[in-house]
Amino acid sequence: MIKISPSVLACDFASFGNEINKVTSCGAEYVHIDVMDGHFVPNISFGIPVVEAARRITDAVLDVHLMISEPERYVEAFAKAGADIITFHYEATNRPGELASRIRSLGVKAGISVKPATPVSVLEPLLKSVDLILIMTVEPGFGGQKLNESCIEKVREIKKMCDMYSCSPEIEVDGGVTPDNAGVLISAGANVIVAGSAVFKSSDIPGTIKALKGDL
Ligand code: DX5
Ligand code: ZN
Numbered sequence: 001m002i003k004i005s006p007s008v009l010a011c012d013f014a015s016f017g018n019e020i021n022k023v024t025s026c027g028a029e030y031v032h033i034d035v036m037d038g039h040f041v042p043n044i045s046f047g048i049p050v051v052e053a054a055r056r057i058t059d060a061v062l063d064v065h066l067m068i069s070e071p072e073r074y075v076e077a078f079a080k081a082g083a084d085i086i087t088f089h090y091e092a093t094n095r096p097g098e099l100a101s102r103i104r105s106l107g108v109k110a111g112i113s114v115k116p117a118t119p120v121s122v123l124e125p126l127l128k129s130v131d132l133i134l135i136m137t138v139e140p141g142f143g144g145q146k147l148n149e150s151c152i153e154k155v156r157e158i159k160k161m162c163d164m165y166s167c168s169p170e171i172e173v174d175g176g177v178t179p180d181n182a183g184v185l186i187s188a189g190a191n192v193i194v195a196g197s198a199v200f201k202s203s204d205i206p207g208t209i210k211a212l213k214g215d216l
Pocket of ligand 1: 007009010032034065067138139140141142143144145174175176177194195196197198
């Protein structure tokens, strides 16, 4: 099943709760929450209180994407705030396997993400330690960028690697995803589609969510 995870980075923060309810009532299974620290990425977004606020207004899966340095310092706080999935960056920690186990021990699904320049081969030893693999299809830091087509091959590679090891973590893609390119990402092996601008700036949110799933 293909799941859609709208990135709230593109929502109207003056109506945060309504924006979340709008996309979940239109068929989005997950809510993607992009945490940026101004250090791991050159932008600052928001943090723990925003995850807590989202938890108060929805039962949808909160898919928290940590674009922060030293993620090990904050995973407990994000788990306590109500995250269902915590994804950290491979590039942000020296002990990714240990961190994934810690996230799981908090009763939360563990995700790991790679930036466009990081080869998926680094994930080979970690396949059994994670529940989700997030392939960035833009340089992390900003919404509204164009998908980097060279990342599509990485989705194919990670899917092949997972099949080879009989592992089935979710495979998520994030950055510049639109109804026009979602199909090729899904065929490559992605099953969770993050879309910020494409969903929140759409004049037909239910139609866009369906189109992202390939249902139209
Ligand atoms: C980028 C973020 C993305 C971003 C996606 O650093 O991780 O989740 O908000 O936004 P769009 O879909 O607009 O590229
Ligand atoms: Zn993201």
